[in-house]
Amino acid sequence: DGTSCVSVCARCLAKSDGVISIQDNRISIWSVGDLGNVGLNGEYQGEPQLLCDIRHNGDVMDMQTLSANQRWEKAHYHVDRDASCGGAACTGVICSNPEIVTVGEDGRINLFRADQKDAVRTIDNADSSTLHAVTFLRTTEILTVNSIGQLKIWDLRQQRNEPSQIFSLTGDRVPLHCVDRHPNQQHIVATGGQDGMLSIWDIRQGTMPVSLLNAHEAEMWEVHFHPSNPDHLFTCSEDGSLWHWDTSTSVSEKPSFLHQGGRSTTYFSHNTINQSVVSAWLSNDPTKDRMEITNLIPNQTLSVNSLDILGPCLVYGTDAEAIYVNRHLFA
């Protein structure tokens, strides 16, 4: 493998097509192949095959899948666009075909369309600090997090260059590095910060997080809700660990020794109380709800920079220039 693996994307894993990874400033698509050779621990024995490879200038920080092919140079820059050292790092990208939104260290938000050469819209100086991550809230609204601990909602339909809402952490303005929205309940948002803390926000109410969970010992680089099984959340961090947060066992009459830690493959919690599904993440009564947290990495060394999940597959990349694929997440 190549350089520190900064971002992985597991989009095609369901069809066992492959994993897209970044290595040595090259974007590569690997085929992880069939389940033909499975070793003693269920580890895949064969070698992933490299399908194709594109060179990229500079560090690649984030990645999404799209079917078109385009290149927008100097989308992010400081002060003077054409100065040789004026380029600024683009720290996050999100796409919802055919629209692509990027954010960067220059505090700029760019909106592109896959078929258009120039940016459709640019919000200059959207933020006075670095924007670390972006995600779609609704089709016309995006969420961004920045390095002074603010979560902002932007309405792209409006022409003014101001966020429609700003949320902040209580206490110290610790930088936020990642954000993700609950796949079904769009008012639930999770963010991860520089101190490794996981914050859950309800954006319908209040400007402060609903719960703060002390998690990692260092920066949390990525947080993802499982797209089809959103009672499960995954976070990865600079401290080398990858945590699986499982709230699917939160409201249940079964005594604890019968719990299997939410290993069911049905995609909605099978208890009949509807509120439990709704508020699994928002409720913070520790006696009622039990959240299972597991560290998925046995011997951790260097940082886990990125992760992605689809179905039963988890893929993550580390600073030890290695990519790991786990195809039996709920086994």
Add this chain to the structure above:
Amino acid sequence: VHRRKKLSCDPEYVNKAHKEGRFLSPPVSGRPSSSCVFVVRKDQDIYIQTLRKLFNESHGIFIGLQRSEEEFAGKSRKTQLVQVSKNYRSVIRACMEDMHQAAVSARDPALHSQYSTQVSILSAMELIWNLCEILFVEAAVAGPLLLRLLDWVRLHVCDVDNMVREVLSSENPSKHELFWNVVDVFVLQGRMDEARHLLSKEASANPTSVNMCRILDDLMKKMPVPSLGNTQTLTEMELKWQHWHEECQRYLQDGTFASNSHMESICKILLGDENAILEKKELMTTWYHFLVTRLLYSHPTVKPMELRFYAQSSMDLFLGGESSPEPLDTILMAAFEFELHQVIKECSIALSNWWFVAHLTDLLDHCKLLQSHNLYFGSNMREFLLLEYASGLFSHYSLWQLGVDYFDHCPEYGRVYLELHIERIPLNTEQKALKVLRICEQRQMHEQVRSICKIMAMKALRNNRLGSALSWSIRAKDAAFATLISDRFLKDYCEKGCFSDLDLIDNLGPSMLLSDRLTFLGKYREFHRLYGEKRFSEAAKLLLMLMTAHIAPCSFWMTLLTDALPLLEQKEVIFSAEQTYELMRCLEDLTAGKSDKQKFQDDDVETMKVEMLRLALARNLARVIVKEGTLEGS
């Protein structure tokens, strides 16, 4: 199948290494400095794609070794260390495979030859490491020693594999012209079963030699070999071997094999006849193969300490004065002589990269085989090599992270080296800076944290990213820089009349307390907000507090007083008498501070402002005295 090349000794590195080989011989004082010109070259190895896997994987093994428990003593510790050694070797082999694939698929001939050279070097490294594992890590005793050496030879002499495959896969192996060569190969490598299998083919194909084949087969079957378990003692084995040897001798002297020269020579080999073995030079290709074969058929119970004599004589006999030993030969010879330091020294000179010696020395150190061989500048050999290796990693844009862990495990100078190196990593993105900072914070390197945060904050400031700059100064708890940033905001306000980056100032939170100036900025903005919301009395109280509590810098007082003007001019009376007196006092403090000369130089605007203020204050005072003096409800 590639032909393994010998390690070539690059003269540039010889000079450099000798100069750097301080740990080998201390400099003699008074000696004039040499007049060599040194060609210094950046280490290219770290940029080779496939070698990066070697560095990363071995880093994992290294860390695992350092963290492994020392509580295991004796046998289980040894097994553990042997496993670590095997892990290292399998990583080298995996790399070799990748490199070989790369060489095969390379279009550019220069690249192809570079990769092929790398494959040879990796193969040589694995050869040396394997021998070190047998002799030092596992410290095989007489008996198992020979078996391990046989495995070693079989694994590494692969020049004959093609020939073997060819013969075995042919229709009629015994008719193949190279048939006897293959049988010889098997015998020389002690692969008796395979040799017997081929002999049976010869027996069935050639009825005249059936008798001879049967006898030879029988001899091969009965040959005593050392056992790995405790089933027999060395003396038992030696006895059996003596008997067997005598039996072979009888068959030879009886002329049993006289009619077939091939089988006769095989019998001579079984008897350990040096000349007979030497005749098969091309099949053995190396002197160490010759050594092991010799030992197998003349001294199978050889003790480790006896190896050196056999090794030296084997090399002399094999090379026969035609060619001189190459660097690889010297290294292996040093290993057979159990001269650990010599092995490491020779490897350092011959190889272009510190990877091999650093990891091998570390492993040997864990086996407690290196005495604390103190170098003249105080650290020991293991640490010296690890420091060199890790320093090399730091010049790479992403492998530097591995280097950090290596420095952590160098007790004497590791920290100092880390402090110096980590400040010099180029920080082109914020994420890289964050990783570096995390490393520094985990090791309480406060100096470095401060300096890196300052660099990032300065960069942000220059790019007009005031929020980023502030977040860096918060991380470093740098009050001075926070003051600088606040001054910048205030300057912008004075020039433009409005605040930039309101999202930052409105949401400072507790970080406001980092510096007085920052607190003032936050509070001042709050004043503007209150005014905008028409909460005038609160705004007024805040404004006054900013001056009386000395939160506002003196330079800003004029602006604050000017801000008070509209409040004074309101129809409704806002400032109380107390407050008005306070404001007047502030104004007087401000004007009294100026010398007469300054007052003279003040332009009209300044004087007019002061006049207006005095007037407004007086008027307000008048109104408020009346208001406060009036009885309610009358």
